Amino acid sequence: MENEKQGEEDGDDFNAFKYTPDEDDEFFRVLISRELTSSSLSMITSQWIVNARLDSIKWIFNAMRLMGFQLRTAYLSVIYFDKFLSRRMIDNEKYWAVRLLSVACLSLAAKMEECEVPLLVDFPMKDYCFEGKVIQRMEVLVLNTLEWEMNLITPFHYFDYLVSKFWNENPPGDVVPMDLVFAIIKDAKLMSYRCSVIAAAATLLTVDEKLTRQSLETKIKTFDSGVFETEDVFRCYTQMQELSLDRTNLTPVQCIGDDVDANSSFTPVVNTKRKRLEFDD
Numbered sequence: 001m002e003n004e005k006q007g008e009e010d011g012d013d014f015n016a017f018k019y020t021p022d023e024d025d026e027f028f029r030v031l032i033s034r035e036l037t038s039s040s041l042s043m044i045t046s047q048w049i050v051n052a053r054l055d056s057i058k059w060i061f062n063a064m065r066l067m068g069f070q071l072r073t074a075y076l077s078v079i080y081f082d083k084f085l086s087r088r089m090i091d092n093e094k095y096w097a098v099r100l101l102s103v104a105c106l107s108l109a110a111k112m113e114e115c116e117v118p119l120l121v122d123f124p125m126k127d128y129c130f131e132g133k134v135i136q137r138m139e140v141l142v143l144n145t146l147e148w149e150m151n152l153i154t155p156f157h158y159f160d161y162l163v164s165k166f167w168n169e170n171p172p173g174d175v176v177p178m179d180l181v182f183a184i185i186k187d188a189k190l191m192s193y194r195c196s197v198i199a200a201a202a203t204l205l206t207v208d209e210k211l212t213r214q215s216l217e218t219k220i221k222t223f224d225s226g227v228f229e230t231e232d233v234f235r236c237y238t239q240m241q242e243l244s245l246d247r248t249n250l251t252p253v254q255c256i257g258d259d260v261d262a263n264s265s266f267t268p269v270v271n272t273k274r275k276r277l278e279f280d281d
Helices: 002-009 021-036 047-067 071-087 095-113 132-145 159-166 178-184 195-207 213-221 230-244 252-256
Strands: none
Touching (some): 021 159, 021 195, 047 095, 071 095, 071 132, 071 178, 095 132, 159 195, 178 195, 178 230, 195 213, 195 230, 213 230
16 A cells, blocks of 8 residues: 555554564654554444444454454454544444445455455455445545554554563463453443553553552553553553453453354344445445
8 A cells, every 4th residue: 555655665664663672662662652643532422333333343353253364453443443433424324334334444454464365355244245346435435534544553562562561470472461452342432542551451450450559550660651641551450350250261252242143233224135335325
């Protein structure tokens, strides 16, 4: 993509933000600086959009699993999805438009994160069928709405660094709390936290599930020089504590719900047969 090429020319692509132990503190400062310059996320308040969003997340994670995408690809697509809805309105009850947005966001995220991206027509769709050119037009709309701000920082960029700071001994290889991060993705309020706050709270909860505000603040102050707002991290931590009670032995996909058709939070306008929708419908 054009912006990806420009990012490479400026030295401002994802490869510049990979964790390296020899430069971990500089890595952290660069991430925070990059994160603070990103646009903020407004809250999604419309109830039908909240319901449609949950159904879209289920579709995204099911598609991720079927197409062999990374978990971080699905997470990034949800960030695109939420940012779009925080800037543009979708008319009430237009569920087909929300699904089209989901497909476009996952496709864009895959182009940013995956080595191989399938054709648009190969994305799994049961209740709707969109032509490739329709999805492409929605992709352009997403790009323009997000002002081509696609190289976004996610919690995944912070995990290795934070684990090295919060874990007293050599951490096991699977300490990164992937399932917990994907459990909170269902809650638009939690997603409004900065990615660094989400990563810090999730990592701390993995290290110790019974931290008080004071003990959490102590852990943060051992390495942080005012980057984190302790209250934000603790508030996020306590909300994750509640989620953790329901996530025992669940995979990330199971935390979201691995069947987009089962127990859906709403009934799509078209759910009995596939319908080919033109972009202007």
